[in-house]
Amino acid sequence: MKPFEITENTISVQEVVDKVIHPDAGAVNTFIGTVREMTKGKRTTYLKYEAYIPMAEKQLSKIGEEIAAEWPDSKCAITHRIGELGISEIAVVIAVSTPHRAHSFEACRYAIERIKEIVPIWKKEHWEDGSMWVGDQLETTSYSKGHPESEGESK
Amino acid sequence: MKPFEITENTISVQEVVDKVIHPDAGAVNTFIGTVREMTKGKRTTYLKYEAYIPMAEKQLSKIGEEIAAEWPDSKCAITHRIGELGISEIAVVIAVSTPHRAHSFEACRYAIERIKEIVPIWKKEHWEDGSMWVGDQLETTSYSKGHPESEGESK
Amino acid sequence: MIKVLLFAGMQERAGKSEIQLNEPHLLVSEIKRKLETQYDFPQMFTGCLSAVNEEFADDDTEVRSGDVVAFIPPVSGG
């Protein structure tokens, strides 16, 4: 059972949740990212995700360590899918369990923000008339000051 | 498919999530309440939940309406289990989908807080040496000013 | 006839989940007083909310024959 995983297969929400449920947890917060059809007025036909797999899994583990350090007695699991995904398919599932509910929300939110900062995964949007790697243009986010390790929200 | 439901059966997280996934949603936040073993230093052996079922389902729907009004294009589903639940079993699953992720976190958090305010469900904690209906004592929360409808956080 | 529902700790103390009152109409507050006397439990409804036909109600809500009144102790779901 790998708590932090990149997969080419359909993600089972229950399976990710089961990785974090334990007797001292009273709350589990889950974030599920799905493929949305309309983005900025354009109709997506499908998405393609690519990852630098070994580093992506390392970075997901790192997020898990950050969460363990910040939220006592929390437990985290993240699975991110790669490959081609159709509309409404699940791209990522994050589950965080904590003894009390407020922390589960905070930690799960932190996880998704960090994924978007430090995990080498890329998304290509495909439309009927073209495609684009998200972020691969000057008008979208690009890093200017070296590594993003230190850019995480301090909560 | 009932979006707001009281059940005596094991809750499937995936089933509740599937009720809110749709093409315009990019984010689903899920809150799962599980039975915690230790509460305030006492070891719980099991919990028993009871509900005024028809009113509880009405109140859950009401929470859904409040969320729909507050967070545009959101979709919500809630299942709460009743009966006897062992340690780590799932008591409640809330799922909220929204186009963008920040709203899914906010709306799901709102839902769990409202459940604890306006839904007629009661929990009895059982320990090895006794049991107690949670809230059924002067030292715990009791309503003093009539209905709680107006006490919800305004976000 | 007015049907009264009791739950959780109140139900256990009363020893029943349902009570029938043979009255054409009563205020919620009158029902409370009746039951406190009947069960010899002066603070029976402390911290309790009332619902009439599955909607929250006040002490001065009027209840008629055929209505269902529920007393809702502090909730603890989730």
Next chain:
Amino acid sequence: MIKVLLFAGMQERAGKSEIQLNEPHLLVSEIKRKLETQYDFPQMFTGCLSAVNEEFADDDTEVRSGDVVAFIPPVSGG
């Protein structure tokens, strides 16, 4: 030999996902300059991060034969 990995848009522009450099050691910045010349793409690494052996690295990180260097365009997971 130093192995260089390219991803996403960079991989498509270079037409390959992996490049071998027959050098005993180089700085990350030297690798960048080499590839920009080779692929005639002066701004190839704009907005890009670098990783050496799966850890983020800087332009002045030294890379030795056997190391794996990856160039990480702006990520867009989640």
